[in-house]
Amino acid sequence: MGLTKRVEEHSMTIEEHTKRIEKFDVTLSAIGSRWGILAESAFRQALRGMFEDRFGVKVSEWITEDKDGYVFGHPSIVQMDVVVKNGEHWLIEIKSSASRGDVSTLHRMGMLYEKEKGVKPAKLILVSPFVEDKAKAIASSLNIDVYTSII
Numbered sequence: 001m002g003l004t005k006r007v008e009e010h011s012m013t014i015e016e017h018t019k020r021i022e023k024f025d026v027t028l029s030a031i032g033s034r035w036g037i038l039a040e041s042a043f044r045q046a047l048r049g050m051f052e053d054r055f056g057v058k059v060s061e062w063i064t065e066d067k068d069g070y071v072f073g074h075p076s077i078v079q080m081d082v083v084v085k086n087g088e089h090w091l092i093e094i095k096s097s098a099s100r101g102d103v104s105t106l107h108r109m110g111m112l113y114e115k116e117k118g119v120k121p122a123k124l125i126l127v128s129p130f131v132e133d134k135a136k137a138i139a140s141s142l143n144i145d146v147y148t149s150i151i
Contacts, residue, residue, distance in 0.1 A: 059083050070111070093125070104138065129149045
């Protein structure tokens with residue numbers, strides 16, 4: 001078999017592997033996204049189960065239409081978990097990983113909540129197993145509490 005033929009075969013094999021890797025990446029992203037949705041729902045249910053009956057805490061999901069695009073820069077649906085006790089509103093964002101942009105987005109969500117509900121959130125809370133160091137610094141400067149497994 002000639003060298004040209006072998007190079008062509010290797011090129012075809014590499015192209016086939018590239019397609020498989022891309023398909024795997026899309027599949028893995030879909031699984032991760034679904035996992036995040038399920039984890040957030042499980043977290044909300046855990047909060048309800050642990051705190052509503054025992055401590056009189058109200059746990060809910062706040063969903064609003066941000067028609068002006070304040071949070072994301074374009075009109076979109078905004079969703080937050082909200083815990084209310086004695087008139088204090090805590091907004092909680094659960095992420096599989098968090099960047100500087102996620103922290104800034106949470107801050108804008110808090111401002112939108114205040115504008116729409118007329119209540120300044122007592123706390124903004126970010127829960128994520130992976131939070132970038134720069135994101136932690138920004139969260140600290142914006143008075144956002146961060147709960148993470150990686151310190």
